[in-house]
Amino acid sequence: MTMEGWLLILAFTGLLIALAKPVGLWLFALYEGRSTPLHRLLGPVERGFYRLSGIDPEEEQGWRRYAVHMLIFNAVLMLFTYALLRLQGVLPLNPSGHEGTSAHLAFNTAISFTTNTNWQSYAGESTLSNLSQMLGLAIHNFLSAATGIALAFALFRGFARRSAATIGNFWADCTRVTLYLLLPLCVVVALFYIASGVPQTLAGSVDVTTLEGVKQTLALGPVAGQEAIKMLGTNGGGFFNANSAHPFENPTALTNFVQMLSILLIGAGLTFTFGKAVGNSRQGWAILAAMMILFLAGATITYWQEAAGNPVLHDLGVAGGNMEGKEVRFGIAASALFSVVTTAASCGGVNAMHDSFTAIGGLVPLFNMQLGEVVIGGVGAGIYGFLLFAILAVFVAGLMVGRTPEYVGKKIESREVKLAVLAIAVLPLVILGFTALASVLPAGLAGPLNKGPHGFSEILYAFTSAVANNGSAFAGLSANTPFYNGLLGVAMWIGRFFIIVPMLAIAGSLAAKKYTPETAGSFPTTGPLWTGLLVGIILILGGLTFLPGLALGPVADHLAMIHGQLF
């Protein structure tokens, strides 16, 4: 571990916290439907959209309508992408002449991008046409992110509104977030990437002769734009197979820093927006504080383990930390931090191969996802997932102050508890259930590259990543098979929408409740005590659920490594 490494982690954390408020305020304006400086420029575009599609942005929707509209929207987009991928061979903008993909790959990819997962069972540059990348996938990068933020808005309204029947308008939320936040931010960040050397071209690949005199084919494409939204929208689907480890996606240490920051930027801002929405900024800060504690703990462990390296290799005379699978231009600290950032959020973009991390270094990203990606988390999804935990935390411990549990002025009663438990139980059910299935079926056992606990980690990681809508891969797993494509596709779909629907039902139920004013006797949800409680509940619930799996995967792997056995 180096001083520079620690400074990087601390500078990153500090800057992220500093940016939470301005971003949160911008989001709050969109949440309230207020005008921003950009409305002068883009207002006509927004109104044009509504006119074209016959949407009345003022029309309020109850939670059921909000959910149905959201589901239809996502289903249509998914089918569109499926068709596009299957037919890309006969469609234009295909300079490299890629064929249409297999049915199971198209199924998997369409779900993957619709659910903000961006799990990629394929290598982008050798499988997809430019049209598929730009129209099929980039659209999802924007709209799945916008959907997430809209859903977070809906839940915020549930907490903020009193005796109300509605939680906003899905179309208006989605349009505003895309138009006034994601698009302009992407333009700025994409220009920065282009200036840093990331290609943005419609040309196909270029053949060059290297210094050794060998001919090499360099894949090019509209990378910069997709790279910007890939991070900002916590999508994570890279243009290239190597993702952000590829020099054309992530050329410099500075782009690396900006990429990490963009992953968590909107998620951190949303915590502040939540505080504003419920009328007490400290509520938002308390949540961000809990998230940052979990984040720093993860970053510390991973950095420590990666820097400590592998004792078996040390015995062989290879000194230093674990550099396997890492880009030399980023080094251990930036790679470790990136891995924690990308799994804390539901991004899944990687700048190093998590499969090559030490066992415990790889456990942290895995555990981050198993917690449901509530440490900052995916745009929108992180905060609404976190609020589900907050509801349970309030319910378990809230009774201890001698009152029916309340959170930000709303009583938490059986309906909310039931729905929150339902949403949270989806995670272990699908992750553990599907992993167990893959662990016994021959088609599943054919997947992992490595043997022993490390191979088990590969399977566990894949399903965790899919259900949590992360999309990062532990690598090592051959997932482009009908079995894995199909099962992972289902896992991603369940992991996204089986949490969203109960979450929206909670929003509806909360919105209808009366407001309970805070008194000296109310459960305090702003101080360090609450922050500590949140961290504790999340760790205990997450830890207890996944400990057996983790014990047989990374923990066994790690303990074996200490005893000199590698897998």
Added chain:
Amino acid sequence: MARSTQKSLFTADLILPACRDAFHKLDPRELIRNPVMFTTATVALLLTLLLLIGRDGLAPGFKLQLVVWLWLTVLFGTFAEALAEGRGKAQAASLRATRAELTARRLKGGGDAYETVPASALRAGDVVLVETGDLIPSDGEVVEGVASVNEAAITGESAPVIREAGGDRSAVTAGTRVLSDRIRVRVTVNPGQGFLDRMIALVEGAERQKTPNEIALTLLLVGLTIIFLIAVGTIPGFASYAGGSVPVAILAALLITLIPTTIAALLSAIGIAGMDRLVRFNVLAKSGRAVEAAGDVDVLLLDKTGTITVGDRQATEFRPVGGTSAAALAEAALLASLADETPEGRSIVQLARETFGCAGVALPDDARIIPFTAQTRLSGVGIHGSVIQKGAVDSILKANPGAGGTAAATELRRITDDIARAGGTPLAVAKDGRLLGAIFLKDIVKAGIRERFGELRQMGIRTVMITGDNPLTAASIAAEAGVDDFLAQATPEDKLALIRKEQQGGRLVAMCGDGTNDAPALAQADVGVAMNTGTQAAREAGNMVDLDSDPTKLIEVVGLGKQLLMTRGALTTFSVANDVAKYFAIIPAMFVALYPGLAALNIMGLATPQSAILSAIIFNALIIPCLVPLALRGVTYRPMGAGPLLARNLALYGLGGLVAPFIGIKLIDLAVNGLGLA
């Protein structure tokens, strides 16, 4: 029923029947009401069958012990519930005996003719005759006559109370005994719905329904059970990848230690004990929901008299007018009060004697006492042809029209306004038509009440004083007592409006009342405590009845409600926190055969895999009876702000729940190995 007859928690006559009932409660139809314990019983049954047919390489002795401890886990849970119910059942039995012997003299037509019928034959609307020595056969309203009634059977208080037709003291309760006179009572309830029946059902817990918070908590526990079922159910798949397998008995042990058996086993006992604490406090809650609501109360409406001030006002000062000396006024007041046996009268005598040395003054034998009547609203004395009167200012002026326009009258008005502003009640004194001055009667705020209100404020509860006094007096007393707000010259309508206003702001309101005109407000309030001395209407409208008719108890009722919720929260937190240690006991034991390196997770240093699993399951079972006293008594409750309270309870039950099982399991492991059980 009285507080003096409280029983200690664990006496043989409570424990033995509870042990028997614990087995009766294994009936699946009853067990299913508690899904977590039902799951435990199902797993125990499954393992019992496996014990007979299974071949999994585990030693039969080890498996037998597992099965026994699983069944004990279930039995400890049913025992806790039975024990909590037991205390109520004993009370119910004596109440039942009272009810069984009731007979009634039902009147026929309008006259005195009656027929003797068993009380169970009475219907609402019947009129019965009750005479000296009779037990009142049914709840009802006195329609004719006055009687003194011993209500000890219900309240435990043996001093008789007056019940009379009309007014606010007309309600009578079945099972109470008329000590003197005869009354006619109109029956107001049908058999099985009376106060006595409801009380029997209540203390017995027979009609106990889960309260909203209990339902929500049960849902959470079911959710946790499902999550742990998934976590444990997928382990065989994982183990098969690692090239091994885990015996079903071990999986079952892991599952039972992980699911929240501790809180599930104690949940209904906590609820029953909470109601029981109220009952022993001589307050009957008509539903568990009301007790929970008491914990949530934000605003307390308290009647001034009897709650905030002692019922009696005391003389503190003499204020003469028109040149009369204070001593002369004191002597006149003394003479006028010597025959007045009210506490106020006695306080005037005492003040005059202490401050003006009127020790020797006594009433001459031929003094003519003027008694207080509702018409004149004054009292006094006639001595040797001269008349001294004392009474409310308006009454004195009315009785002495000549004094009306005088300078003394103007001065009296000024003085009495001053007294009212200072929170007192003025009494005017006149002698032979001439105004002498005023006596300052002060409302005495109860000792310690100010601190109580301070505590309530810390707990976030606002107090509002309700009084019929004018706003000046009310403001002064309110300031002295330290209430947050007051409602002066309050009519029942004002009360109702105030409750509605607070509720619209999302606050929960508690109040107590006794009159029929309080009934709407009692019904509207989230917690309405009716005084037992009150009317039938009030007792019907409230969701609690205070058998002691002590309005101060409202504050304690809130405390009991909070304690109930806190106990539930504390044990839930404890139960969930326990799981961490259990994992560290069982996971290494379960997987060490697959990956020997995992022995490093055995941080407690448990001797063998078998003893580790056995110790975890034993701890999981034994913790239930260990926590029964806490569940029944409730966690210690101190009035304080939510922040410090949470910090305290989190440290105690959260951290404690994390650490305790590490120690407990280690100790049990030592014992298990010492005894050679595994």
